[in-house]
Amino acid sequence: MSEGDGSAFLDRLRDEGARRYHDEHPFHRRMHDGALSRAELQRWVQNRYYYQTRIPIKDALILAKSDDVGFRRMWIQRIHDHDGAVGDEGGLARWQRLGDAVGLDRAELVACTRVLPGVRFACDAYVHFVRDASLVEAVASSLTECFAPDLMVKRIAAWETHYPWVEPAGLDYFRSRVRQGRRDSEQAIAFVLAHAQTAELQDRCVAALVRKTEILWHLLDAVAMAGAAESR
Numbered sequence: 001m002s003e004g005d006g007s008a009f010l011d012r013l014r015d016e017g018a019r020r021y022h023d024e025h026p027f028h029r030r031m032h033d034g035a036l037s038r039a040e041l042q043r044w045v046q047n048r049y050y051y052q053t054r055i056p057i058k059d060a061l062i063l064a065k066s067d068d069v070g071f072r073r074m075w076i077q078r079i080h081d082h083d084g085a086v087g088d089e090g091g092l093a094r095w096q097r098l099g100d101a102v103g104l105d106r107a108e109l110v111a112c113t114r115v116l117p118g119v120r121f122a123c124d125a126y127v128h129f130v131r132d133a134s135l136v137e138a139v140a141s142s143l144t145e146c147f148a149p150d151l152m153v154k155r156i157a158a159w160e161t162h163y164p165w166v167e168p169a170g171l172d173y174f175r176s177r178v179r180q181g182r183r184d185s186e187q188a189i190a191f192v193l194a195h196a197q198t199a200e201l202q203d204r205c206v207a208a209l210v211r212k213t214e215i216l217w218h219l220l221d222a223v224a225m226a227g228a229a230e231s232r
Contacts, residue, residue: 025042101170118222140205
């Protein structure tokens with residue numbers, strides 16, 4: 001694959017991802033405009049937590065696909081980021097603090113007893129996709145991380161402006177993902193560009209990224225529809 005081909009492939013990934021990313025979902029727009037009620041914000045935090053619990057599982061599946069110790073050493077950091085390590089709090093614990101900050105019962109949040117069926121279906125579909133995909137396709141599906149840091153910056157500003165009742169410490173998860181998301185996306189892009197060497201494999205990587213954006217969009221659809229049904 002020539003340098004020009006790699007550039008075109010990267011442009012394709014970025015274009016498809018940016019056009020389909022869930023930052024443009026109506027629910028996210030309402031969130032960032034300050035239009036969500038307390039109940040709606042709580043519902044999103046509660047349901048999104050289930051997605052957070054799936055992330056280290058899908059990353060463990062990606063690890064298991066690789067025979068390259070260098071890759072595994074790099075990728076395992078993602079599991080540590082979410083699960084935490086000895087003496088170091090991870091993303092799941094930070095999300096639990098977010099739940100505290102919006103007034104959720106932590107035990108109920110962690111038990112995932114109030115997760116909507118549509119959200120559970122979407123999140124489990126992501127794990128199943130990663131389980132069945134090739135290594136490079138599974139990594140490509142994670143490239144929504146390219147767009148997450150900017151969304152986190154926007155979200156922090158919106159929450160501080162529009163939802164002052166949320167304890168500031170609850171936003172630590174979003175703050176941590178700005179740095180982690182940039183690091184993770186750079187690593188994943190480098191891997192995909194190096195290993196998707198044919199037009200067919202590049203098409204499959206783009207399709208994997210599109211599939212991930214659809215899963216994230218479906219999660220928000222389910223949360224938004226639950227709120228709409230409740231308000232009738």
